[in-house]
Amino acid sequence: EMQLLESGGDLVQPGGSLRLSCETSGFTFSRHSMSWVRQAPGKGLEWVSTISGSGRTKHYGDSVRGRFTVSRDNTKNTLFLQVNSLRVDDTAMYYCAKVQDEYGDYPILDSWGQGTLVTVSS
């Protein structure tokens, strides 16, 4: 059974930083691109970032490019999202999700974690 478990969300002041983690199991992690998707309270889904299985290719949404950095540790089956220069409008539930196709880059997301909440407020 595939499992994805996010952690690292917290209450942080504007301008602050956090490192989100997503521990995975139940599939060959290194063969799959992984994505982060966020959802502001009461709002819709927003794709944030995708990283290839090797970690060499990374894509970011316009609203986070230059502030967020995605990475992965294939020896620990873990995905990360470093979030810097946080703004109030970054407040959201952050989900990690697995890309469906092995070695695929396009974000068809067939397995999701339960999310970790980031709240940015002074």
Next chain:
Amino acid sequence: DIQMTQSPSIVSASVGDRVTISCRASQSISSWLAWYQQRPGKAPKLLISKTSSLGGGVPSRFSGSGSGTEFTLTISSLQPEDFATYYCQEYDTYSGTFGQGTKVEIK
């Protein structure tokens, strides 16, 4: 950037009803469209990829159609567990833009 627009924003329906949700892309995305279901307080779940391919374990009452810029999700006979919010998502580009969502609520 590709924009995805869903309609309607809210659907009020009863158990057994046929429900149709539309999704329009701002430019052609061929068949590179997915649908997700999100129940309250839960993570999204992939229902359909490549416009019409059902995800694993997804009931056959769900179906998808369309191409280019116009797409449709149909629930042939609404069940109690189907009351949720549905999102379309393009993946013609790496950005995976979602629509704003359609909430299916009890009439």
